[in-house]
Amino acid sequence: xxxxCDLHASIAGKEILKGINLSVKEGEVHAIMGPNGxxxxxxxxxxxxxxxxxxxxxxxxxxxxGQDLLDLPAEERAxxxxxxxxxxxxxxxxxxxxxxxxxxxNEIRKSRGLEELDAMDFDGLLQEKMxxxxxxxxxxxxxxxxGFSGGEKKRNEILQLAVLEPRLAILDETDxxxxxxxxxxxxxxxxxxxxxxxxxxLVTHYQRLLDYIVPDFVHVLYKGRIxxxxxxxxxxxxxxxxxxxxxxxxxxGVPA
Amino acid sequence: xxxxITEVPVFDLTREHFLRDMRRLAxxxxxxxLVKARAEGAANFADTVWPHSKMEEWRDTNIGALxxxxxxxxxxxxxxxxxxxxxxxxxxxxxxxxxxxxxxFDAAISDTSDLPKGAVAGSLAAAIAGPAQxxxxxxxxxxxxxxxxxTALNTAFIQDGPFLxxxxxxxxDRPVHFLCIATERQExxxxxxxxxxxxxxxxxxxxAVTSVAMGAGENHFDNVVxxxxxxxxxxxxxxxxxxxxxxGRRLCTTETRQGRDSRFDSYSITLGGAIVRNQMCVMLGExxxxxxxxxxxxxxxxxLIDNNLHVTHAAxxxxxxxxxxxxxxxxxxxxxxxRVLVVRGAQKTDSMQLNNNLLLSDTARVESRPQLExxxxxxxxxxxxxxxxxxxxxxxxxxxRGVDEKTARGMLTYGFxxxxxxxxxxxxxxxxxxxxxxxxxxxxxNG
Numbered sequence: 204x205x206x207x208c209d210l211h212a213s214i215a216g217k218e219i220l221k222g223i224n225l226s227v228k229e230g231e232v233h234a235i236m237g238p239n240g241x242x243x244x245x246x247x248x249x250x251x252x253x254x255x256x257x258x259x260x261x262x263x264x265x266x267x268x269g270q271d272l273l274d275l276p277a278e279e280r281a282x283x284x285x286x287x288x289x290x291x292x293x294x295x296x297x298x299x300x301x302x303x304x305x306x307x308x309n310e311i312r313k314s315r316g317l318e319e320l321d322a323m324d325f326d327g328l329l330q331e332k333m334x335x336x337x338x339x340x341x342x343x344x345x346x347x348x349x350g351f352s353g354g355e356k357k358r359n360e361i362l363q364l365a366v367l368e369p370r371l372a373i374l375d376e377t378d379x380x381x382x383x384x385x386x387x388x389x390x391x392x393x394x395x396x397x398x399x400x401x402x403x404x405l406v407t408h409y410q411r412l413l414d415y416i417v418p419d420f421v422h423v424l425y426k427g428r429i430x431x432x433x434x435x436x437x438x439x440x441x442x443x444x445x446x447x448x449x450x451x452x453x454x455x456g457v458p459a
Numbered sequence: 460x461x462x463x464i465t466e467v468p469v470f471d472l473t474r475e476h477f478l479r480d481m482r483r484l485a486x487x488x489x490x491x492x493l494v495k496a497r498a499e500g501a502a503n504f505a506d507t508v509w510p511h512s513k514m515e516e517w518r519d520t521n522i523g524a525l526x527x528x529x530x531x532x533x534x535x536x537x538x539x540x541x542x543x544x545x546x547x548x549x550x551x552x553x554x555x556x557x558x559x560x561x562x563x564f565d566a567a568i569s570d571t572s573d574l575p576k577g578a579v580a581g582s583l584a585a586a587i588a589g590p591a592q593x594x595x596x597x598x599x600x601x602x603x604x605x606x607x608x609x610t611a612l613n614t615a616f617i618q619d620g621p622f623l624x625x626x627x628x629x630x631x632d633r634p635v636h637f638l639c640i641a642t643e644r645q646e647x648x649x650x651x652x653x654x655x656x657x658x659x660x661x662x663x664x665x666x667a668v669t670s671v672a673m674g675a676g677e678n679h680f681d682n683v684v685x686x687x688x689x690x691x692x693x694x695x696x697x698x699x700x701x702x703x704x705x706x707g708r709r710l711c712t713t714e715t716r717q718g719r720d721s722r723f724d725s726y727s728i729t730l731g732g733a734i735v736r737n738q739m740c741v742m743l744g745e746x747x748x749x750x751x752x753x754x755x756x757x758x759x760x761x762x763l764i765d766n767n768l769h770v771t772h773a774a775x776x777x778x779x780x781x782x783x784x785x786x787x788x789x790x791x792x793x794x795x796x797x798r799v800l801v802v803r804g805a806q807k808t809d810s811m812q813l814n815n816n817l818l819l820s821d822t823a824r825v826e827s828r829p830q831l832e833x834x835x836x837x838x839x840x841x842x843x844x845x846x847x848x849x850x851x852x853x854x855x856x857x858x859x860r861g862v863d864e865k866t867a868r869g870m871l872t873y874g875f876x877x878x879x880x881x882x883x884x885x886x887x888x889x890x891x892x893x894x895x896x897x898x899x900x901x902x903x904x905n906g
Binding site for chain 1: 850852853855856857858859860861862863864866870871873874875876877878881
């Protein structure tokens with residue numbers, strides 16, 4: 204579904220991603236872990252099409268559902284079925300959650316030749332999804348993320364995920380700043396959305412999210428490259444030994 | 460601060476036109492006090508220089524065009540009827556709609572006002588001719604502060620305009636809508652609306668004044684003076700909606716005098732016009748008075764919109780809030796001046812002002828000038844202003860959800876503007892304005 208080959212990206216002339224290789228198939232859940240500054244969030248943003256990053260198009264190849272992803276602007280990636288849950292969701296004063304999500308869903312439906320949903324049909328769908336991710340129905344009419352707590356913002360990202368039903372969801376540190384209840388709600392939401400034709404990439408610093416959402420694969424990102432890949436046990440090992448273990452090994456020149 | 464008279468441009472031709480129409484008006488019968496007031500206005504107009512760009516308050520607002528044009532006063536022209544014009548889109552459902560055409564009340568297309576005993580809503584001309592004459596005489600001109608050429612001009616032509624009187628302790632259960640329509644005409648026409656709104660102590664009302672231009676190609680000039688008197692403990696919600704089309708010109712001076720513990724909630728929304736200057740002066744002259752001035756201006760093409768606010772804190776424990784927002788597109792010019800003056804002894808003043816501007820083009824320009832002048836030492840006053848395009852990180856958030864940049868900017872602009880319109884307490888007016896803003900910025904989005 205997603206094939207990343209030798210992905211290089213930089214910001215303001217500084218190279219952050221230095222040759223990422225990753226293959227994600229339908230139904231799989233991949234966790235990308237790594238110390239601060241390793242490039243995890245950059246990878247998520249680059250895949251979503253953030254233009255602040257400059258991708259080295261000579262070297263890098265990324266295909267998503269058979270299409271050249273790097274060729275597409277952000278909105279077309281989203282319409283194709285790629286979703287990024289932001290680490291820091293932005294506040295949009297004056298635009299209600301339901302208006303925002305309805306516009307978004309209809310853009311995606313339109314691009315697939317589906318009929319747009321009117322306000323009434325959409326409202327029914329939204330109510331159902333809000334129940335699923337345990338969000339108070341009152342949030343529908345509130346401005347997007349405006350004045351939301353950190354946990355509410357993250358939950359709102361999961362609500363968007365539930366409404367937009369992407370093929371690939373990238374969750375960028377969705378667990379950071381969550382208390383244990385919010386973490387449970389977010390994880391349960393994600394688990395309900397797991398399906399054989401939907402894949403997840405979880406970007407996280409901590410192992411604890413993976414207690415709730417059990418990944419099929421764990422990758423460790425360090426200095427812009429994936430230096431270790433394994434199953435769930437790799438995350439547990441990281442929890443036990445900390446990132447210093449990886450850093451020492453890498454910085455000493457031990458091949459990945 | 461002194462202006463040298465020698466540098467003042469002279470507009471003899473226009474002045475002659477105005478003076479000619481004043482003489483014609485003087486031939487019509489009117490009460491002696493009104494004849495005297497007009498004559499004073501005419502004399503003041505003759506003595507006062509027309510605003511020009513060397514005056515600090517008019518530095519970025521060139522209204523020379525208003526006196527370069529040969530205007531005909533409606534006093535001397537045949538009046539239009541609006542039989543062929545559908546006013547229904549401009550009426551507000553459930554309100555008392557009172558319609559003015561080119562400056563004069565038109566009873567035939569107005570609702571009959573069913574008001575509590577003693578309250579009057581309608582036309583200043585009718586009030587002058589009827590039992591409310593003493594009220595008018597007592598209050599008219601009582602709010603006008605510093606004399607200016609255009610307010611003097613308005614006074615010289617006092618004839619008609621919105622009139623509201625709410626007696627002590629009375630609350631209007633239905634809001635009043637003054638719908639002022641400029642018709643399409645061959646000539647360049649000037650209408651001197653004179654409005655007077657009086658709320659006695661503890662009275663309460665909601666009022667909207669809508670100014671719309673009919674048809675295209677109109678070249679009208681509204682020179683409006685509106686006086687608002689709020690008694691002790693009175694509360695007025697006042698919404699001004701200005702849509703002067705693409706060529707309409709407008710100078711509007713609103714002067715409000717507030718009594719003790721009174722409250723004024725103002726919403727000023729400018730949707731269009733070639734030259735629009737809204738001057739809003741509030742005198743907080745008694746302790747505990749509170750004023751909330753909210754504004755929205757949607758500026759585009761080559762228009763000039765100037766909002767000039769003066770709030771004077773002349774008593775203790777008064778509160779003022781100014782929140783004006785602008786959406787600037789095309790090669791438009793916008794000016795915002797918010798001057799808050801705290802006089803000596805006006806302790807415990809609480810004042811905040813904010814002017815936010817959303818910039819949609821590289822060629823639009825705005826001058827934003829919040830100003831504080833404080834002569835008391837125990838006060839809380841803040842001000843701020845912002846100017847900028849839609850934040851790129853928000854635009855990216857939209858795009859990451861499948862919404863392209865153009866649509867995102869439209870939705871963001873709608874949200875920016877709607878944030879202000881959404882604060883209007885009356886649901887019918889809020890819906891009407893929301894619809895206008897939505898249609899302007901969110902084309903193609905399925906609501």
